[in-house]
Amino acid sequence: MAKSASTVTLAALGGVAVGLVVGWQLPNATTPPVVDDAVAEGNELPTLQLGERQRGEITSASELNGKDGSRFDRFLLPLEEGTLIEIELGGPLQGTLALYDAEQQLLASSSNVAYYDAPAAASLRRRIDADGDYLLVVSGHDLHSYGPFTLTSREMELITSDTLEMPSRADGWLQDGSDDYTLTIEESGLYQIEMRSSDVDAYLVLEGPNGYRREDDDSAGNLDARIADFLEPGEYRLTARSAYGQNSGLYTLELGPHELASGETLRNSGELAIDEPLHGWFSGESLNYEFTLESPAAVTIEMLSSDFDSYLELSGNNVHFSDDDGGEGLNARLYASLEAGSYQLTARSHGGHGSGLFELRASAIDIDDLPSNGQLEVDSPVQARLESGARDYYELVVESAGHYRLDLLSDDFDAYLELEGQGLFLSDDDGAGDLNARISTRLEPGTYRAIARSYSNSESGNYTLQLYRE
Incomplete structure (x- = not known):
């Protein structure tokens, strides 16, 4: 059964004293002390009651950790099954915390990083699996770490439930496993589920009617997970876990309708009209669109999404183009000079992962209206500067058939070269070595267009464009 909560109730923490930092060096993480039988039995150890504040001090007379030379102190901590605890170490001592069970097994430890001036408070969290007396060990970071300390403890009270509502917000605790929830969708629509945590690498799995299954790792940014999808009515099973290993920690689930612009209609197929953007919903399956050009044109198509890494493929009239991240961020932007005719466009995510809302838009400029940066002649290199986001167009007039080589060279950007005309559509990225581009091919007499741009x-930056007959 999952344990979740719509609220987290925290007992008030006691104040933390700030004083002189002892042992200012940056040590390696402290090795937890070996727990002997006397420790396990709790003989003559002070007792720390959950919710109370306790003071202590690490001195040269404190017990010695033979592994690294640090000193430590021990406290008996009675705990009940199901309790979610947090213990914080404050005060001048630069130290760490470790929690052991009655079988002397290490259950949790703090991972405080030491700083020169103001060390952050060390703390640990743990959900208790069984009633009993536990051992809390306070250690210095290294053999130079001494000083007074303050222990504060609290119980984090999470409401237990294995059922989630839409919309809702819930806080849960992972402990070496996964939490399973039941979620009922009453009306079909676009929904979004996010799992956020500063303790674990969040991972979500959603399963539902008719074999529905979606999973996600990092779509919400950082190590947070997000599933955004169109859901039909029915009962779903939501699994919240860590992506790797058996990690423990606090997480938050947030469920609700997807934020979709008001009045937008989703289209997952059909015609893509020039200068008429459309919105669609990607759910793991490639989506197909088509468009027609009445005359030759330079076409730019963009697929924008904040939910997944978009990817575009264009085919038709013996050409094929594709793009992953040619736009801003993870958005796809595809540019191609196309002859008149019908074309097919495939919209999907890179690798087929993720799901969510996207915008698709296309624009076109008639070939005759394209700006010209001049004419490129054989053995007459052109030196120019490419501006950010620009394409420079050059006209080539071939008077006699032969084998020609076209180079785009730059020390400032990753050169990308295109050549079109007389039914020819060629492109290259790094064919000239390093990040320079080269197209080497046979050209028949006629007029061609060379396009210089960055990958x-x-x-932006300076470049040289040159044409040779081989």
Whole structure:
């Protein structure tokens, strides 16, 4: 059964004293002390009651950790099954915390990083699996760490439930496993589920009617998970876990309708009209659109999404183009000079992962209206500057058939070169070595267009464009 909560109730923490930092060096993480039988039995150890504040001090007379030379102190901590505890170490001592069970097994430890001036408070969290007396060990970071300390403890009270509502917000605790929830969708629509945590690498799995299954790792940014999808009515099973290993920690689930612009209609197929953007919903399956050009044109198509890494493929009339991140961030932007005719466009995510809302838009410029940066002649290199996001167009007039080589060279950006005309559509990224581009091919007499740009469509800098007959 999952344990979740719509609220987290925290007992008030006691104040933390700030004083002189002892042992200012940056040590390696302290090795937890070996727990002997006397420790396990709790003989003559002071007792720390959950919710109370306790003071102590690490001195040269404190017990010695033979592994690294640090000193430590011990406290008996009676705890009940199901209790979620947090213990914080404050005060001048630069130290760490470790919690052991009655079988002397290490259950949890703090991972405080020491700083020169103001060390952050060390703390640990743990959900208790069984009633009993536990051992809390306070250690210095290294053999130079001494000083007074303050222990404060609290119980984090989470409401237990294995059922979630839409919309809702719930706080849960993972402990070496996963939490399973039941979620009922009353009306079909666009929904979003997020799992956020500063303790674990969040991972979500959603399963539902008719074999529905979606999973996600990092779509919400950082190590947080997000599933955004169109859900039909029915009962779903939501699994919240860590992506790797058996990690423990606090997490928050947030469920609700997806934020979709008001009045937008989703289209997952059909015609993509020039200068008429449309919105669609990607759910793991490639989506197909088509468009028609009445005359030759330079076409730019963009797929924008904040939910997944978009990817575009364009085919038709013996051409094929694709793009992953040619736009801003993880958005796809595809540019191609196309002849008149019908074309097919495939919209999907990179690798087929993720799901969510996207915008698709296309624009076109008639070939005859394209700006010209001049004419490129054989053995007459052109030196120019490419502006960010720009494409420079050059006209080539081939008077006699032969084998020609076209180079785009730059020390400032990753060069990308395209050549079109007389039914020919060629492109190259790094064919000239390093990040320079080269197209080497046979050209028949006629007029061609060379297009100089950067691979990412966003870089700028100086370049040389040159044409040779081989």
